[in-house]
Amino acid sequence: MSSGIYSVLVTYNPDLSRLRQVVAALVPQVGRVVIVDNGSRGAAEIGALASEHGLRFLPLPENRGIAFAQNAGIAQAEADEAQFVLLMDQDTVLQDGAIANLIALYRSLEADGVRVGSVGNAYRDGHDQKLNTIWRAEGRRLARRLPEPGRESHAEVDTLIASGSLIPLSVLREVGAMDAALFIDLVDLEWCFRATAHGYRHFMSLRNIMDHTIGSGRLNLGFRTVTLHAPIRNYYLVRNSAVLAARDYIKPAWRRFFARQLFFYILIYGTVADRNLTRLRLMLRGLWDGVRKRGGACPISA
Incomplete structure (x- = not known):
């Protein structure tokens, strides 16, 4: 567990059994967790789960969008003087040691003089068990490829999904928080692009593959x-x-x-x-x- 890592877990009408798995895998790996609920019908049950694990619970009265909820959690992390924010979705289950590995990757890149905007984990989609695709802009074209966990420990990427991404608070202060006007969808990509415009780079770890479900x-x-x-x-x-x-x-x-x-x-x-x-x-x-x-x-x- 790293005391300097503050995880922001956003919920909206979650599957409670899945959320329990998410929380059980997350809590031992970070210093603090805040669950920001976006006006779920079952907010009381989510609050009870937070209380059961000693987590902070921040219920919003209505769905204000994932970016607004993430920013509310980021503000809590800033107030508590955290060093890193770990963004999490309600359907992402981390492997044991995933966050320690992200910290190690960040420290290694930082020691090499890299301006790291964020580090995150590769994931398998819960619908088809396929690995996510890596996208990079190469001149005027976009190149895409699959990760190769057996041949590489990490890869530089243009974007990371928000869930499972570790961001230094110092970078958020410079780049700014999530764009709440987008509400949901492409929020994580936009932030990565904005950080890149500030000279930061993003990296995906291939050591601890997340279980993440996209869409219905x-x-x-x-x-x-x-x-x-x-x-x-x-x-x-x-x-x-x-x-x-x-x-x-x-x-x-x-x-x-x-x-x-x-x-x-x-x-x-x-x-x-x-x-x-x-x-x-x-x-x-x-x-x-x-x-x-x-x-x-x-x-x-x-």
């Missing part, structure tokens, strides 16, 4: 598989892709990627996914709001 399922298109979320999330994916495509501190390869992706989302989720007409309505509003740079919660219902 998979949609097999034949030529590729895409992640399914609740329809409301398609609004945020399209809107925030449009927003990030217009931000000049993001590398051109990534900006083009977001511009392409938002139309891919509209085509696929608006035609072959379940509730496709609902998704299409939400995505078209997301595109409109993204072009106008409107942030916050989705203004229409699903």
Whole structure:
């Protein structure tokens, strides 16, 4: 356990049995944990779980978005003079020793003179057990590859998912906290891009593979598989892709990627996914709001 690490665990209507696994794996590896709940229906049960483990519990009266909740937890870590923040989702189970390994990786890179923005863990998706993809901008194109845990201990990446990422508080003070206007989706990527623009780099450890579940399922298109979320999330994916495509501190390869992706989302989720007409309505509003740079919660219902 490292007393200088403050974990911010955000919840929203979680599966309580899964959350118990998350907490059991997390608590022995960090100094303190705050559970920030985003207006869950079962907030009392989440609070009881926090109390059972001696954790701080911060219930928000309504869903303010993952970025707002993360920032609320980061403020607690700052007030308690933590050295690092470890961001966590409600469905990510860490392996034993994962955080000690991240600290060791951070210290090694720091000793080599690297300006480290964040370090995180590779993960296997709970739906298909596949390893995550590593993405790097190389000039005007994006290169992608799979991690090779047997051949490399870590890899430099352009972005990390928020869950399981370890960030020094000193970096957050310089770069700023999460962009609450994005609400949810692409929040972690945007922060990584912003940190990169400040001269920081990001690294993924391949020693302790996390168990992490993204979305509610998979949609097999034949030529590729895409992640399914609740329809409301398609609004945020399209809107925030449009927003990030217009931000000049993001590398051109990534900006083009977001511009392409938002139309891919509209085509696929608006035609072959379940509730496709609902998704299409939400995505078209997301595109409109993204072009106008409107942030916050989705203004229409699903």
